[in-house]
Amino acid sequence: MGFPHPIHPKETPVLSRHFGEAEARSYDGWVKRGGYRALEKALGQTRDQVIEEVKASGLRGRGGAGFPAGVKWSFMPKQKTKAHYLCCNADESEPGTFKDREIMRWTPHALIEGCAIAAYAIQAEQVYIYVRGEFTEPIGVMQAALAEAYARGVLGANAMGKGVRIDITIHRGAGAYICGEETALMNSIEGKRGNPRIRPPFPAAVGVFGCPTTINNVETLSSVPHIIEKGGAWYKGLSLSNPKSTGTKLFSICGAIARPGNYEVTMGFPLKELLYDVAGGMRPGRKLKAVIPGGSSVPILTAGEAEQTLLDYEGCVAQGTMLGSGGMIVLDDTTDMVYQVMRLARFYAHESCAQCTQCREGTAWTVKILQRLLNGQGRKEDLDLLLDLAEQMTGRTICVLSDSCAAPVVSAIKKFRPEFEAYLTRPAARA
Amino acid sequence: MSDLVKLTIEGREVEVPPGTSVLEAAKLVGVLIPHYCYHPGLPVVGSCRMCLVDVEKSPKPVPSCATPVAPGMVVHVQSEQAKAARRAVLEFLLINHPLDCPICDQAGECELQDFTSQEGRASGRYADYPKRFNPVETFGPDVLYVPNRCILCTRCVRFMEDVAREPTLNVEERGDRAHIGVFDGRPLDHPWAGNVVDLCPVGSLLSKDFLHKARAWDLDKTPSVCPGCTQGCNVTLETRDNAVLRVKPRPNPSINRWFMCDHGRLNYAWLNRSDRIEAPLVRRDGRLVPVDWEQALARVAEVIRSARGSWVGLVSPGASCEALEAAGRLLKTHGGGGAFRVAEGPEAPLAGVPDLALRKERSPNVNGALSAGFTRDWAATVDAAGRSGLVLVLDEDLSGLAQPLAAGELIFVGTVLPEAARAAAVVLPCANMAEEEGTFENLRGVRQRYAQAKTPPGMARPAAWIFGAILEAAGHTAGAPA
Numbered sequence: 059m060g061f062p063h064p065i066h067p068k069e070t071p072v073l074s075r076h077f078g079e080a081e082a083r084s085y086d087g088w089v090k091r092g093g094y095r096a097l098e099k100a101l102g103q104t105r106d107q108v109i110e111e112v113k114a115s116g117l118r119g120r121g122g123a124g125f126p127a128g129v130k131w132s133f134m135p136k137q138k139t140k141a142h143y144l145c146c147n148a149d150e151s152e153p154g155t156f157k158d159r160e161i162m163r164w165t166p167h168a169l170i171e172g173c174a175i176a177a178y179a180i181q182a183e184q185v186y187i188y189v190r191g192e193f194t195e196p197i198g199v200m201q202a203a204l205a206e207a208y209a210r211g212v213l214g215a216n217a218m219g220k221g222v223r224i225d226i227t228i229h230r231g232a233g234a235y236i237c238g239e240e241t242a243l244m245n246s247i248e249g250k251r252g253n254p255r256i257r258p259p260f261p262a263a264v265g266v267f268g269c270p271t272t273i274n275n276v277e278t279l280s281s282v283p284h285i286i287e288k289g290g291a292w293y294k295g296l297s298l299s300n301p302k303s304t305g306t307k308l309f310s311i312c313g314a315i316a317r318p319g320n321y322e323v324t325m326g327f328p329l330k331e332l333l334y335d336v337a338g339g340m341r342p343g344r345k346l347k348a349v350i351p352g353g354s355s356v357p358i359l360t361a362g363e364a365e366q367t368l369l370d371y372e373g374c375v376a377q378g379t380m381l382g383s384g385g386m387i388v389l390d391d392t393t394d395m396v397y398q399v400m401r402l403a404r405f406y407a408h409e410s411c412a413q414c415t416q417c418r419e420g421t422a423w424t425v426k427i428l429q430r431l432l433n434g435q436g437r438k439e440d441l442d443l444l445l446d447l448a449e450q451m452t453g454r455t456i457c458v459l460s461d462s463c464a465a466p467v468v469s470a471i472k473k474f475r476p477e478f479e480a481y482l483t484r485p486a487a488r489a
Numbered sequence: 490m491s492d493l494v495k496l497t498i499e500g501r502e503v504e505v506p507p508g509t510s511v512l513e514a515a516k517l518v519g520v521l522i523p524h525y526c527y528h529p530g531l532p533v534v535g536s537c538r539m540c541l542v543d544v545e546k547s548p549k550p551v552p553s554c555a556t557p558v559a560p561g562m563v564v565h566v567q568s569e570q571a572k573a574a575r576r577a578v579l580e581f582l583l584i585n586h587p588l589d590c591p592i593c594d595q596a597g598e599c600e601l602q603d604f605t606s607q608e609g610r611a612s613g614r615y616a617d618y619p620k621r622f623n624p625v626e627t628f629g630p631d632v633l634y635v636p637n638r639c640i641l642c643t644r645c646v647r648f649m650e651d652v653a654r655e656p657t658l659n660v661e662e663r664g665d666r667a668h669i670g671v672f673d674g675r676p677l678d679h680p681w682a683g684n685v686v687d688l689c690p691v692g693s694l695l696s697k698d699f700l701h702k703a704r705a706w707d708l709d710k711t712p713s714v715c716p717g718c719t720q721g722c723n724v725t726l727e728t729r730d731n732a733v734l735r736v737k738p739r740p741n742p743s744i745n746r747w748f749m750c751d752h753g754r755l756n757y758a759w760l761n762r763s764d765r766i767e768a769p770l771v772r773r774d775g776r777l778v779p780v781d782w783e784q785a786l787a788r789v790a791e792v793i794r795s796a797r798g799s800w801v802g803l804v805s806p807g808a809s810c811e812a813l814e815a816a817g818r819l820l821k822t823h824g825g826g827g828a829f830r831v832a833e834g835p836e837a838p839l840a841g842v843p844d845l846a847l848r849k850e851r852s853p854n855v856n857g858a859l860s861a862g863f864t865r866d867w868a869a870t871v872d873a874a875g876r877s878g879l880v881l882v883l884d885e886d887l888s889g890l891a892q893p894l895a896a897g898e899l900i901f902v903g904t905v906l907p908e909a910a911r912a913a914a915v916v917l918p919c920a921n922m923a924e925e926e927g928t929f930e931n932l933r934g935v936r937q938r939y940a941q942a943k944t945p946p947g948m949a950r951p952a953a954w955i956f957g958a959i960l961e962a963a964g965h966t967a968g969a970p971a
Binding site: 234236251253256407408409410411412413414415416418419420421422423426430437439443447450453454455456 | 533534535536537538539541548549550552555573574577578581582584585614615616618640641643659660662663664665666667
């Protein structure tokens with residue numbers, strides 16, 4: 059369904075309140091909806107006040123890792139000796155995730171405002187918004203909004219008339235999933251091949267162009283104006299559950315579900331309710347089989363596990379998975395798990411940057427084994443081999459792409475092993 | 490010293506300066522942690538994941554090349570987890586590797602071979618899937634790329650980018666389709682490009698010059714100094730059957746780090762020349778006839794005694810300091826002097842290393858010749874030679890001389906006999922630099938020893954020995970100060 063869809067009563071629209079309103083894309087429309095008040099307020103505060111407010115809100119990174127945003131900002135050097143940079147990660151390429159796209163499509167000024175506040179807080183004058191190259195429409199919307207923001211004096215040498223320089227540049231990616239990894243993204247901005255960098259040094263010390271850099275996700279940055287305007291305590295109070303997971307989260311629900319789309323609920327919302335109430339439940343006659351809750355990179359949940367899961371960082375970990383980016387892939391009882399896992403692995407094999415040996419060779423090997431299994435030519439040792447490869451692909455590499463390929467494979471074999479074994483005894487079941 | 494970091498590696502305590510990597514610290518206690526992408530002369534990328542080791546209190550293995558030492562760190566290289574991680578990397582590396590060691594030039598000096606036999610699996614589990622195949626490519630005048638053997642360590646890419654500062658190589662494609670690519674229309678013809686062959690840990694980048702010439706284990710290796718220019722890069726002469734087959738750089742942090750230029754690398758054929766003078770020759774009845782050293786030196790003594798007028802020396806700045814000093818002393822005691830000339834070529838610096846270049850002067854011992862008292866006044870000295878009583882030549886090819894060399898007698902010490910020296914009274918065969926032990930003084934005044942890599946032909950002797958003998962024949966004690 060996508061947007062616009064009527065807001066479900068169980069949703070808590072903060073970021074998505076104005077989704078579907080074409081007028082909100084313009085500067086005037088955004089100001090009418092209360093836009094840029096937060097930026098004005100932030101520029102009137104000290105940088106530390108802004109950071110403290112974001113820390114108080116408990117806002118955590120929405121790109122997948124869930125690192126507290128305010129803490130991340132506070133890692134930036136207080137004494138500025140070099141240029142500081144803010145990068146906004148809008149390279150939303152995680153399969154099953156499409157929330158940042160909607161934020162940029164409908165509320166571009168929310169992102170610009172968030173970027174400007176964050177840039178002020180970390181003493182950055184230059185912001186790069188690194189947008190996934192395939193996002194032609196969101197890029198157009200963002201560019202128009204950016205031009206308007208400059209024309210209205212929001213940005214530039216004298217942002218909001220407060221004497222602060224804030225420049226934002228939209229950088230368009232060229233179609234590599236790995237460029238969503240923060241250090242690969244920085245390399246890409248520098249015009250280099252998008253290879254993740256080894257850490258340390260961390261971006262807050264040596265980031266883009268060798269200067270201190272903070273990288274935040276679109277959703278994270280878009281949440282910042284609300285926090286500045288209404289206060290960290292308000293944002294923290296939105297949480298239903300764990301005090302460490304605060305605010306609201308956009309979930310992109312796709313796959314075998316009646317109403318796919320983006321839904322914004324508070325942290326700690328039960329996954330079961332989100333699927334069956336908010337997103338309309340399963341399609342007629344189908345049953346839930348499995349959910350990949352946080353984009354394709356996280357362990358798969360069985361139906362039973364999914365129905366007990368509370369949607370926040372800790373709730374997902376309790377079920378052995380991760381909240382990730384909030385891209386939820388719903389699989390129903392018609393799903394062939396072996397095939398699904400092969401498709402996922404094939405994606406990672408295609409997108410591996412080829413730096414680390416385990417990832418470059420391991421992802422492709424995993425695909426070959428799974429394909430042979432699907433062709434009815436699997437061998438009984440193949441499942442253990444897959445698990446062994448996955449073990450060696452986890453926690454051994456520069457970035458987590460290799461882990462991301464391994465996680466669904468391991469969880470699928472552990473939770474749906476009979477389906478894999480069936481291929482061993484049922485030759486050429488799927489040609 | 491208190492500013493050193495103390496840690497334990499494989500049960501051995503080591504103290505190193507802060508910032509040292511675990512891998513380098515391990516080397517100091519004699520532990521070689523297997524690695525591919527890491528090279529001390531290149532930026533660290535930590536991508537091959539071969540150097541994974543266990544550090545106590547760290548939940549997962551860490552790449553030792555990119556992990557700085559910390560006080561009290563306890564590192565286990567041979568723990569089960571670390572070994573399993575490296576075994577897995579080797580298995581991953583080998584799934585697309587052709588295992589064509591029997592026809593691979595690198596076999597015997599291949600790090601993939603070494604580490605696989607050291608700690609790899611006895612057999613792989615890749616089963617019968619087809620391996621990745623890409624055709625062999627020519628990268629440059631002397632560099633061949635065999636993509637099937639490539640393990641994508643990117644040492645070559647980083648060398649061209651960060652050391653040569655001419656980024657003609659890159660990684661093309663992604664995932665297991667990746668391979669090293671060369672920039673379209675920009676062959677790998679940088680004057681230092683040959684280093685990528687040395688840096689390549691496997692047989693993926695090969696020297697066309699050395700292709701299929703010899704097996705690595707058949708080569709004898711002798712530490713030497715490159716005779717190609719005044720830089721004085723440390724090299725290893727690799728010989729088989731008394732012939733130099735390959736020249737490789739020998740690390741020296743203060744002169745050439747780990748590198749050498751292509752000029753030096755490929756300029757060795759003259760060390761194997763077969764048209765050498767093999768016996769001392771003396772003039773009898775207008776002809777040069779071979780004699781033994783005793784007779785030859787007796788004749789030299791006669792020539793010296795009967796010489797009238799001044800003495801002049803024409804020497805090569807490719808001779809050793811020892812030979813040049815003996816020759817200089819001989820000339821000086823007879824009131825003579827000498828000069829040399831140097832072949833020149835364009836200077837080619839290695840941008841990423843300070844004070845390292847293929848120098849304009851293409852001879853190894855210009856400074857040695859100067860210290861021995863020889864001058865650069867070639868034309869004037871040749872002129873003087875035409876009027877002198879005795880001309881001493883030390884391995885100078887005497888090309889391009891307009892006039893007869895000597896009014897009096899000519900004593901020629903050299904490796905090959907040029908036309909212009911056929912009028913010599915005595916011809917004494919000397920060893921070339923690969924056949925003797927000696928010293929060169931480079932352009933920064935550093936004197937470096939080179940060792941003998943092969944035997945001289947016939948009765949040829951090192952030039953330093955010959956001049957010592959001449960000094961003696963002329964009535965000086967060889968060891969006496971000038």
